[in-house]
Amino acid sequence: MILTVTMNPSVDISYPLEKLIINDVNRVADVSKSAGGKGLNVSRVARQLSCKVVATGIIGGTIGEYIQEQLDQQKIQHNFYRTTKESRNCIAILHEGNQTEILEDGPILSDQEETDFLLHFSSMLMDNQISVITISGSLPRGLSQDCYVKMIEHANAKNILVVLDTSGEPFRRVLETTNIRPTVIKPNISELSALEDKAFDGNWKELKAVLEGPRYRDIEWIIVSMGSEGAFAKHHDKYYHVEVPRITAISPVGSGDATVAGIAKALEAGRTDEDLLKMAMTTGVLNTLEERTGYINCENYDFYYEQIKITQI
Numbered sequence: 422m423i424l425t426v427t428m429n430p431s432v433d434i435s436y437p438l439e440k441l442i443i444n445d446v447n448r449v450a451d452v453s454k455s456a457g458g459k460g461l462n463v464s465r466v467a468r469q470l471s472c473k474v475v476a477t478g479i480i481g482g483t484i485g486e487y488i489q490e491q492l493d494q495q496k497i498q499h500n501f502y503r504t505t506k507e508s509r510n511c512i513a514i515l516h517e518g519n520q521t522e523i524l525e526d527g528p529i530l531s532d533q534e535e536t537d538f539l540l541h542f543s544s545m546l547m548d549n550q551i552s553v554i555t556i557s558g559s560l561p562r563g564l565s566q567d568c569y570v571k572m573i574e575h576a577n578a579k580n581i582l583v584v585l586d587t588s589g590e591p592f593r594r595v596l597e598t599t600n601i602r603p604t605v606i607k608p609n610i611s612e613l614s615a616l617e618d619k620a621f622d623g624n625w626k627e628l629k630a631v632l633e634g635p636r637y638r639d640i641e642w643i644i645v646s647m648g649s650e651g652a653f654a655k656h657h658d659k660y661y662h663v664e665v666p667r668i669t670a671i672s673p674v675g676s677g678d679a680t681v682a683g684i685a686k687a688l689e690a691g692r693t694d695e696d697l698l699k700m701a702m703t704t705g706v707l708n709t710l711e712e713r714t715g716y717i718n719c720e721n722y723d724f725y726y727e728q729i730k731i732t733q734i
C-alpha cells in the first residue's frame with residue numbers, strides 16, 4: 422500500500438469570471454471546489470494507476486471535513502491527524518485568460534501538534550501494510566523544519582521506501598541529515614538550482630557533478646524533472662537522460678505530483694530502472710495533457726509510455 426503525506430492540504434476554489442472588476446462586486450455562478458495539495462494529487466493519480474492508497478497529513482475544522490468528504494467521494498482511503506485549527510482555502514480566479522491566485526497560508530501549528538502528528542504517523546506504519554510513502558510539498562507554519570527528517574527516520578526504521586518531493590529548508594534538512602535517507606528525491610530543475618544556489622540549465626556534466634556531492638550520498642534514486650525536457654536521473658552510480666515526446670500541454674500544474682505517483686507505483690512493484698523512469702515520465706506527460714490537476718487518462722498510457730526514450734550516460 423502507498424501512504425501519501427500532505428501536511429497542509431486545502432480546498433481549492435476556482436472562480437471563473439469573464440472579467441475581474443477591481444474594487445467592485447464580482448459575482449460567480451460556476452464555482453468548483455476540490456480537495457487540493459500536492460500529496461492529494463499523488464493519491465488521485467496512484468488510485469488511477471490501480472494502487473492501494475491511503476492519504477495522511479494534518480487537517481482541521483469544516484474545511485478539513487470537506488477535504489475528507491471529497492476523498493470519500495473519490496474512494497481514496499484517508500487517515501489524517503485532526504486539529505481544531507481550520508485547514509486552508511486556496512482561491513484561483515480565472516479571468517481574461519489569466520489566473521489570479523489567493524493562497525491562504527493555513528493554520529499555525531504547535532510543538533504538541535507536531536508530536537501528536539508524528540505519533541499518529543508512526544502508528545500508521547506499525548501494521549506492515551505500507552510499503553511506500555510519498556512526502557510532498559511544504560510544511561505548515563509552526564512545525565519544525567526537521568519534521569520530514571523525523572518522518573523519514575520512522576520510515577527507515579521500518580524499511581519502508583520513501584519518495585520525497587519538497588523544496589527549501591525542509592528539503593535541505595533531509596539531505597544534510599545523513600543518518601536518514603529517502604529512497605527517491607524528485608526536485609525539479611529550479612528546486613535543485615535553489616538548493617545548490619547555482620542555475621542549472623539541464624547540462625548533463627554539471628548535473629552529474631553536483632549529484633556526486635556528499636549531500637546526495639546513499640540516496641538510491643535522484644530524479645531531476647525538467648518539464649518538457651523530461652528528466653535527468655541517477656540510480657546508485659548509473660546516470661540516465663530521459664526524453665519525453667513533444668506534446669501540446671494543456672496544464673502542466675501537478676505533473677510533478679503525477680510523476681511521483683508513477684515512481685511510487687514502480688517502486689512498489691519492484692520495476693527495473695528503465696520501467697520506473699518510463700512510468701514516472703508517462704504519468705507526468707499524461708497529467709500535462711489534462712485541464713484537471715492530479716488526473717490522468719489511463720487509456721493513453723501505453724501510447725506515451727512507448728515514446729519515452731532513456732539513454733544511459
Ligand code: ATP
Nearest residue numbers: 609646647648649651674675676677678702705706
Ligand atoms: P508540479 O510542481 O507542477 O507538480 P514539477 O515542476 O515538479 O511540477 P515538471 O518537471 O514540470 O514537474 O514535470 C514533471 C514531468 O511531467 C516531466 O518530467 C515530464 O515527464 C512531464 N511534463 C511536464 N511538462 C511537460 C511538457 N510541457 N511536455 C511534456 N511533458 C511534460
